[in-house]
Amino acid sequence: MHRYASDVITWASTITTILAAVVGLGSILIMVASVLVSVRTRADAMREVRKAEEMAKEAHAEAKLALTEVRDLSREARDDVRTALRDVWQVLDQVRTDAKEVQRIKEFVEESAKAAVAAAQESKRERKVMQHIASGNLAAQRGDLEAAVLEFTEALDLEQDFPAAWYNRGVIKSQLGDHAGAVSDFDKAIAQKGDFAQAWYRRGIAKAALGRYCEAVADLEQAIRVSPRLATDELKQRLADLREECEETMRKEHQP
Numbered sequence: 486m487h488r489y490a491s492d493v494i495t496w497a498s499t500i501t502t503i504l505a506a507v508v509g510l511g512s513i514l515i516m517v518a519s520v521l522v523s524v525r526t527r528a529d530a531m532r533e534v535r536k537a538e539e540m541a542k543e544a545h546a547e548a549k550l551a552l553t554e555v556r557d558l559s560r561e562a563r564d565d566v567r568t569a570l571r572d573v574w575q576v577l578d579q580v581r582t583d584a585k586e587v588q589r590i591k592e593f594v595e596e597s598a599k600a601a602v603a604a605a606q607e608s609k610r611e612r613k614v615m616q617h618i619a620s621g622n623l624a625a626q627r628g629d630l631e632a633a634v635l636e637f638t639e640a641l642d643l644e645q646d647f648p649a650a651w652y653n654r655g656v657i658k659s660q661l662g663d664h665a666g667a668v669s670d671f672d673k674a675i676a677q678k679g680d681f682a683q684a685w686y687r688r689g690i691a692k693a694a695l696g697r698y699c700e701a702v703a704d705l706e707q708a709i710r711v712s713p714r715l716a717t718d719e720l721k722q723r724l725a726d727l728r729e730e731c732e733e734t735m736r737k738e739h740q741p
Contacts, residue, residue: 614644618653625657633657648678652687659691667691682712686720698730 621636637654641647655670671688674681689704705724709716 610643614640614647614650617643618650621653621657625653630657630661634661646677648674648681648684651677652681652684655684655691656687659687659694664691664694668695680711682708682715685711686715693727693730696734698727698734702727702731 617636617640621633621640624630624633624636634654634657637650637657640650641654644650651670651674655667655674658664658667658670668688668691671684671691674684675688678684685704685708689701689708692698692704693701702724705720705727709720
């Protein structure tokens with residue numbers, strides 16, 4: 486663009502010079518013609534005048550050509566400016582598009598990083614949970630029931646949605662004689678895993694120990710429905726005894 490502007494100025498200066506030359510030349514020739522009129526014949530004077538006119542016409546033609554070139558140059562410059570502006574807008578559009586893509590990539594990277602951190606934390610938490618479960622099972626095997634309860638509690642503090650942990654702690658509580666606490670743990674295990682047959686069975690046994698015979702019968706019957714293999718002769722006999730206890734309790738409740 487600067488090059489074209491410089492060219493336009495140069496051509497304008499040239500035209501000015503040409504026009505000035507034409508005017509000057511015309512003045513000189515007129516003066517010459519005037520002198521010749523006074524010193525030469527009329528025919529000689531007219532020839533000089535015609536010569537001056539021809540030279541003026543040539544200068545005029547050159548000036549006109551120069552103006553045409555200047556107009557063409559200006560038109561080309563304008564077209565180049567328009568093209569340059571279109572290119573600039575295209576670049577700006579591309580920059581905006583690239584900025585949006587960069588932002589999208591940045592958001593994706595940030596989300597991926599968050600997901601990776603969360604996954605790492607989750608994996609670490611799960612490892613701790615399983616470590617406490619394993620330690621609880623080992624403590625129970627060696628007869629350290631209080632330590633087993635503590636380990637299962639640590640696991641549940643980290644992960645509430647863990648039916649097996651609730652069940653394991655409930656079993657240990659039953660062994661420690663905390664049947665009410667065991668029932669509470671079995672409640673949570675069953676709430677999280679409705680087909681947990683062993684939890685139904687253990688809760689039935691814990692309720693029986695608490696004298697809640699009718700509820701115990703219902704739980705043991707549900708355990709058998711979920712897992713028919715639990716229906717051993719021993720359990721069937723236990724159920725028969727509990728039904729009698731349930732009926733006796735109901736008779737006492739209805740006595741005046």
